[in-house]
Amino acid sequence: MVGFTSYMAAALEEARAAGLRGEVPVGAVVVGPAGVVARAGNRVRELCDPTAHAEVLAIREACRMLGSERLGGHDLYVTLEPCPMCAQAISLARVGRLYYGASDPKSGGVEGGARVFSHPQCHHIPEVYDGISAEEAARMLREFFANRR
Amino acid sequence: MVGFTSYMAAALEEARAAGLRGEVPVGAVVVGPAGVVARAGNRVRELCDPTAHAEVLAIREACRMLGSERLGGHDLYVTLEPCPMCAQAISLARVGRLYYGASDPKSGGVEGGARVFSHPQCHHIPEVYDGISAEEAARMLREFFANRR
Numbered sequence: 001m002v003g004f005t006s007y008m009a010a011a012l013e014e015a016r017a018a019g020l021r022g023e024v025p026v027g028a029v030v031v032g033p034a035g036v037v038a039r040a041g042n043r044v045r046e047l048c049d050p051t052a053h054a055e056v057l058a059i060r061e062a063c064r065m066l067g068s069e070r071l072g073g074h075d076l077y078v079t080l081e082p083c084p085m086c087a088q089a090i091s092l093a094r095v096g097r098l099y100y101g102a103s104d105p106k107s108g109g110v111e112g113g114a115r116v117f118s119h120p121q122c123h124h125i126p127e128v129y130d131g132i133s134a135e136e137a138a139r140m141l142r143e144f145f146a147n148r149r
Numbered sequence: 150m151v152g153f154t155s156y157m158a159a160a161l162e163e164a165r166a167a168g169l170r171g172e173v174p175v176g177a178v179v180v181g182p183a184g185v186v187a188r189a190g191n192r193v194r195e196l197c198d199p200t201a202h203a204e205v206l207a208i209r210e211a212c213r214m215l216g217s218e219r220l221g222g223h224d225l226y227v228t229l230e231p232c233p234m235c236a237q238a239i240s241l242a243r244v245g246r247l248y249y250g251a252s253d254p255k256s257g258g259v260e261g262g263a264r265v266f267s268h269p270q271c272h273h274i275p276e277v278y279d280g281i282s283a284e285e286a287a288r289m290l291r292e293f294f295a296n297r298r
Contacts, residue, residue: 049209050218050241051200060198069199084265085241088234088258092199106270109237113270114263116233121255121262 004099007031007077008133011101014041014054015079015140021046025140028054028078030062030071030095037074038062054078055086059093070094079137081130084109087116091124098126101137153248156180156226157282160250163190163203164228164289170195174289177203177227179211179220179244186223187211203227204235208242219243228286230279233258236265240273247275250286 007029014027018041029039040057044050055078063069075097076090081104090098100110109116110128117125156178163176167190178188189206193199204227212218224246225239230253239247249259258265259277266274 044218048212048216048218050212051205051209051238052218056200060200063197063199067197069193069197069201083237083241084233084258084263084271085235085237088232088237088263089200092232092234107272108270109233109263109265113268114233114237114258114265116258116263119262121257122233123256 004077004129004132007036007075008079008099008101010036010039011054011077011079012133012136012140014039015137018042018054019140019144025144026054026078026080028058028076030058030074030076032062032071032074037065051085053083053086055082056089059089059095063093072096075099076126077132079133080104080141081108081110081112083107084114084116087114088122090126091117091122094124095126097129099129099132101130101132102134102141103130153226153278153281156185156224157228157248157250159185159188160203160226160228161282161285161289163188164286167191167203168289168293174293175203175227175229177207177225179207179223179225181211181215181220181223186214200234202232202235204231205238208238208244212242221245224248225275226281228282229253229290230257230259230261232256233263233265236263237271239275240265240271243273244275246278248278248281250279250281251283251290252279
């Protein structure tokens, strides 16, 4: 069955691959009516680019493929609660639904911190579904940071 | 005299050029100890990229030039109050000082809205100076939107 768990599984694969490259293991997938449009893992270190979070890379790639700066009718799956930069990019891209895995009380910007979607200055608010495969996403992050100590 | 007004003048030039390309006229400049490192105007429509705000493009270019995902010791000049995406990118890049022109009560994320720098989840807070050449920056935006009606 193709559904939200399989899309999150693809995001988790991207996260795992990012971890193997020495990046913080976060992965994201953009899904349209016909299935996966773009997928990406974090590449901040590789690209020397502080904006190269998984969500931003997946959104940029999906927009490039579609020839549009907006992704109406598309959903985004990401293994970790987006930071404020990524949350705003999701809003600017008009993503329909945001599915994310683990919460990020330390750096997140959706359910905590800046809560980007909860201000009148946010002109498009996606539907938000959290906690999808959260345990696996969180375990991957814990192991990554434990191994770096 | 080279100083913050001349750097903001360069950002205003970028904003003007963006407007001539049909983009919302916002410009940004990254300045290091030896002067301007990168400059950019908004290219959202041209690049079909919702993240291609002036600040993000200037930060990415400066990081590429310096071979680092961090811009410690560098300042950013932008003609308009950054949105939450750009504010968080400025934080992630460890920009030292943020100088901006006009306030953006409708979409800004620094002094209003998400107020990205004012939460414990924001791990680096730049020094912020607002209102630099604000009148010219605001006039350019007003004229742009008036002409589109």
